[in-house]
Amino acid sequence: MTPDLAPLPGTFYQRDAVEVAADLIGRLLVRRRGRALMAGRIVETEAYRRDDPASHSYRGLTRRNRSMFGPPGHAYVYVSYGIHHCMNVVTAPVSAVLVRALEPVLGLGHMARHRGLDGERVLCAGPGRLCQALAIDRADDGTDLTTARGVWVAAGAPAAEVVSTPRIGISTAVELP
DNA sequence: CATTTGATGTCCT
DNA sequence: GGACATCAAATGC
Numbered sequence: 001m002t003p004d005l006a007p008l009p010g011t012f013y014q015r016d017a018v019e020v021a022a023d024l025i026g027r028l029l030v031r032r033r034g035r036a037l038m039a040g041r042i043v044e045t046e047a048y049r050r051d052d053p054a055s056h057s058y059r060g061l062t063r064r065n066r067s068m069f070g071p072p073g074h075a076y077v078y079v080s081y082g083i084h085h086c087m088n089v090v091t092a093p094v095s096a097v098l099v100r101a102l103e104p105v106l107g108l109g110h111m112a113r114h115r116g117l118d119g120e121r122v123l124c125a126g127p128g129r130l131c132q133a134l135a136i137d138r139a140d141d142g143t144d145l146t147t148a149r150g151v152w153v154a155a156g157a158p159a160a161e162v163v164s165t166p167r168i169g170i171s172t173a174v175e176l177p
Numbered sequence: 178c179a180t181t182t183g184a185t186g187t188c189c190t
Numbered sequence: 191g192g193a194c195a196t197c198a199a200a201t202g203c
Contacts, residue, residue: 046195054195056188064187082185084196098195128196170195 003105005030005039007145007152013072017095021047024089026159029102031134031151036110038134040102040124041156046167050094054172057094067142068096075151077131077141084128085137089145089153100168101125104133 005028013020024042031038048055056065056078067076068090076088076096088096102124104111111123111133124130131137136151145152164177 048195056195059188062188078195079186081194081196082187086195088195100195126196132197167195171193172195 003028003039003154003156005148005154007148008155010071010073010146012153013089013145014092017047017049017091017097020089020091021045021097022162022164023158024097024099024153025162026157028105028154028156029099029130029134029151030148030154031107031136032148033135033150036107036135038107038110039105039154040111040130040134041105042099042101042153043103044099044101046098046100048088048096048098052173052176054167054170054174054176055095057096069094070142073144073146075140075143075145077136077138079138080128085131086127087131087136087140087151098127099130100127102130102133110135 024045027042028039029042050057052058057068061069064078067074072090072092074090076090077085080086086098088098090096104123114135115133123133140151143150
């Protein structure tokens with residue numbers, strides 16, 4: 001019953017961000033750091049197209065968002081509110097999908113340790129929390145998600161049904177689903 | 178229980 | 191100086 005952890009191919013990311021955001025639900029976000037192997041089922045995502053005023057790419061290239069202007073299929077990791085890290089997958093064109101929540105699947109002990117928790121059970125619910133659980137930070141920005149190094153996305157079991165809601169935690173362009 | 182506040186990198190005006 | 195794709199702890203009902 002070991003899940004297939006092979007990375008999804010680059011073609012997966014060569015699509016519109018909204019399409020990729022829906023297709024990511026049910027997939028596995030896999031993290032290997034040294035001997036530690038962790039994985040979680042992606043259960044919540046958010047698409048940020050280039051023409052979205054809430055997207056970091058909307059106002060053009062900066063030092064922070066450089067990865068969003070690179071090839072699809074790479075990671076865009078940024079620092080949020082000066083404290084937390086958030087991880088996106090870059091899609092075509094100059095767009096990205098924020099990974100907002102995971103259902104922990106593999107390496108829960110590592111996740112809990114990275115979170116600095118003992119009894120706490122909220123491991124990966126929230127973009128900042130999941131990056132802390134998987135020990136993802138700016139050093140992982142730009143990682144090629146199509147190779148099994150560092151961090152990547154595996155096939156998992158794509159969700160049969162995906163629901164769309166107003167976006168979470170933003171104040172610009174809140175009307176976009 | 179709900180609401181407020183403190184932590185503070187990066188980009189904005 | 192202010193805003194922000196956040197989170198946890200403190201404070202107020």
